[in-house]
Amino acid sequence: MTVFALIIINKAGGLIYNRTFHEGGLNKISTNDYLVLAGTFHGVHAITTRLNPVKNAGGDRTSTSPSVPGAANIVNRPEPSSGLEVLESENFRLQCFNTMTGTKFLLFTDTTQANVDVTIRRVYEMYADYVMKNPFYQLEMPVRCDMFDRKLLSYIREINNR
Amino acid sequence: MVIYSFYIFDRHTECIYSKSWLPPSVSEAPSNPNPPDHPRADRRSKAARAGDDAKLIFGTVFSLRNMVRKLGGDDDAFISYRTGQYKLHYYETVSNLRFVMLTDTAAPSMRNVLHQIYINLWVEYVVKNPLSPVEHKGGEGVKNELFELGLDQFIRGLM
Numbered sequence: 444m445t446v447f448a449l450i451i452i453n454k455a456g457g458l459i460y461n462r463t464f465h466e467g468g469l470n471k472i473s474t475n476d477y478l479v480l481a482g483t484f485h486g487v488h489a490i491t492t493r494l495n496p497v498k499n500a501g502g503d504r505t506s507t508s509p510s511v512p513g514a515a516n517i518v519n520r521p522e523p524s525s526g527l528e529v530l531e532s533e534n535f536r537l538q539c540f541n542t543m544t545g546t547k548f549l550l551f552t553d554t555t556q557a558n559v560d561v562t563i564r565r566v567y568e569m570y571a572d573y574v575m576k577n578p579f580y581q582l583e584m585p586v587r588c589d590m591f592d593r594k595l596l597s598y599i600r601e602i603n604n605r
Numbered sequence: 606m607v608i609y610s611f612y613i614f615d616r617h618t619e620c621i622y623s624k625s626w627l628p629p630s631v632s633e634a635p636s637n638p639n640p641p642d643h644p645r646a647d648r649r650s651k652a653a654r655a656g657d658d659a660k661l662i663f664g665t666v667f668s669l670r671n672m673v674r675k676l677g678g679d680d681d682a683f684i685s686y687r688t689g690q691y692k693l694h695y696y697e698t699v700s701n702l703r704f705v706m707l708t709d710t711a712a713p714s715m716r717n718v719l720h721q722i723y724i725n726l727w728v729e730y731v732v733k734n735p736l737s738p739v740e741h742k743g744g745e746g747v748k749n750e751l752f753e754l755g756l757d758q759f760i761r762g763l764m
Contacts, residue, residue: 529686
């Protein structure tokens with residue numbers, strides 16, 4: 444069970460964080476390639492949302508709250524289709540977590556890793572605690588927060604040594 | 606398990622075969638109580654929309670395959686991805702023929718199924734057909750009765 448790397452992509456498709464935890468899991472690629480990868484993934488993610496073959500009918504009107512005026516005109520919107528969540532290849536597994544604001548967390552693990560969604564949510568919590576609450580952090584800019592680095596590293600090391 | 610659709614792309618990135626098993630009521634636009642606001646959108650034929658889907662699918666698998674190769678090494682192969690609504694399976698032969706299948710999210714790995722389609726249907730009915738052209742421009746030679754029948758039976762057997 445190994446976590447290889449973490450990538451965070453902002454809502455515009457820019458790479459804002461990139462860290463490798465385990466050498467030899469993934470090929471070493473340059474920072475420039477990581478930037479390209481982040482942008483490509485951002486685009487592909489948007490396309491995978493569009494490709495949904497089951498476009499469920501969204502025209503059914505509901506009467507959930509008839510007391511509210513005008514509620515009769517509110518159509519029950521179907522759950523918006525999500526983009527790519529898990530990608531599997533022969534050598535690794537990629538889990539993507541898309542936050543409400545469009546920030547994407549990409550976690551690369553080996554193919555047998557379990558409970559990656561729990562791990563990725565914990566990473567998101569850390570991001571909220573140590574990056575978003577850092578008064579010196581500028582939104583949508585590369586993450587350079589020592590606390591985040593330290594906490595993330597110790598958390599992932601714990602998983603990798605299990 | 607539900608299989609939604611199946612695509613074959615040749616080495617020139619062209620979609621040479623596509624088939625959908627969705628009932629028309631599901632794949633069509635949702636029942637709209639109002640008449641369509643854009644008659645121009647309605648005028649576009651179903652085939653054109655299916656062609657657009659095929660192009661999007663090819664672009665996606667092409668990008669993801671390259672990404673996987675870059676990260677996992679040249680011997681790595683992209684197998685599948687899953688979203689909240691569907692799962693896409695991918696299989697590429699040595700000759701850069703690409704097989705893509707869309708299923709529901711609960712489906713197990715369909716790699717061997719795609720491999721079986723290649724061996725038992727593609728090679729048997731398309732490659733071994735003496736009248737079939739080498740390149741399948743516009744799906745020429747792929748849409749033969751035996752291949753289509755065999756594929757439909759095979760897929761319906763899985764569902």
